[in-house]
Amino acid sequence: MDAAVRAGEFKRITSILVARQGRTMHETYFDEGGPETLRNTRSVTKTVTAMLVGAAIQQQLLRGVNARVMPFFADMGPFANPDPRKDAITIEDFLTMSSLLECDDENRFSGGNEERMYLIEDWVRFTLDLPVKGFAPWLTKPVDSPYGRAFSYCTAGATTLGAMLERVTGQRLDAFAQRTLFGPLGIRGERWQHAPTGFAQGGGGLELRSRDLLTLGQLILHGGRHGATQVLPAAWVTAMTTPHAHVDDSRGDYGYLTWLPNFTVRGRNFPAIAMSGTGGNKVIVVPALDVVAVITTINYGVPNSHALSERLLTEYIIPAALLDDVAAD
Template sequence: MRSLLVAALGLALVSSPVAAEPAWPVAAPESQDVSAEGLAAMDTAVRAGTFQKITSVLIARHGRLVHEVYFDEAGRESRRNTRSVTKTVTAMLVGAAVARGDIASVDAPILPFVADHGPFDNPDPRKAAITVEDLLTMSSLLECDDDNSFSRGNEERMYLIEDWVKFALDLPIRGFPAWIPKPADQPYGRAFSYCTAGVTTLGAVVQAATGEPLQAFAREALFGPLGIEGEQWQTSPTGLAQGGGGLGLRSRDLLTLGQLLLNQGRWDGRQVLPEAFAKAMTAPHSTVDPERGDYGYLVWLPTYQVNGVAHPAWAMAGTGGNKVVIVPDLDTVVVVTTENYNVRNPHGLADALIAGHALAAMK
């Protein structure tokens, strides 16, 4: 979410008490087959402004922290506004709720969990068929597209409404003109449409299913076991923690979340998320477009070209080029936090830094 809009709307920030950060074993880059010289060149380029306003770069390889540099005065303890990286956290919370039996499966319809926000405008029986997996894959039939300023479901319109869940489910069913393939004609039988309101609603589904405020369940099921403390949630005018964006976490916290996916749900010897769900998160379930490739459960599935070699990756991504990139074949997690909110092609800048420097330093 945009920080200026958040300030204008006066959205609350809910913080958890500050404590120790996740324990990361630290290793020299060369001991993990990472070029120290290459990393030094990366830091020089960042400080020279080649990638605009980068605030931190962290790299873990083989489960060890080999690079951690902060390029702003805030430093290690700063809670970074993760923007839409938060969406992947919400997917993890769905996995935790499924593991507890609070949500039967990803095939569960969402409407029974959020019916108290109704009645809803534009009634349509297809709304009752929307499932948890539809929201996880950005492929519900709601007319919601953050990339289209004309969309009724555009994220910016949601912030003008008090009840964000009602906003989402008041939306009409989207249409498919001749130039847009219908879901049945697309890969995986789904039509991707980037929709923050849908993920906000998914957070409300988790909250209703678990019987706990979303932030309390996150602390119990995810952040506590990972050693993450001091998280800062943004909330809607009705008090719902925003599962769609704006969660404040330290850069090391982000690295831990990336490593959790790389380890298929395990952290420090404990299975925090079910292995099967972690694998499902990083498997393709819908296609964004030919350029950006496939999409998992609120996880992007890009491929990075490094010195002529293709490296399939999993990515948590937010506005400004904030990214947590997991590269399984290199056993690597890269965190890049930025403040590139008003520059051209911020995701391209972050990706150039990741591919051209961070991953290029791997031996």
């Protein structure tokens, strides 16, 4: 695998780490940075935001995922395009990428596309000013979708959740994260991106070391437990990794800001849990094999970058785990 990466078969991979049964089995860096380098893994941040929502609920700072979003920002109103359906948007709608806002990062014509948000100073107002989307005859409505939700990838929603957390916790998001999540995990020196108005960006851009990413993957694998410490409630990790929306037949389902793909290797299906960011940056958990894999890249703008990273999993990492099982038998 390392030889193929160095030969350029996977473009610009910067690190690959693999842990199995709680032990780091493989750790290679392909750039000059090494293990202490912070990696900008883009939308992997979103899964961290979901973890922090769970921490806020555990601390009773939030009532739960059914709480409506608009009241948290009542002092900023009124917002454009008023609609009772917007008033009904919940935290869970943003966690599952299925709010009724016209927001689709995968459609460059969408008014809520994240690239438009970055042109505006107030990212929260940008989000909450969006109109309710329409469903053309060729689109599947929520009522006809699996799990009753129509998936539409929306960074603006996750960004707004980060701003909401700052309001309910009375802390900057980075401080709350360090106190409730990163500190207990031994993660230090992380770097957040911030919106023009100052709040930490919960939708992307968080920089962590590859080893930190591996720790976050292991936290998911172990149901929120790190060593003897229950960092996140096990029930919340289960909720994060339970299907709540269907992305499409090739990418599988979606939990709470967490991808739920399936990988087929040697005729066997392996359900997985993934934190995923632009360029094919991945933290992938394969529970059946007790495997956590971290793949960091700078393949931004490279066609099919996610598929390149997933090939590392299906062509090398999972087969190695299967061979390990055979050797153990």
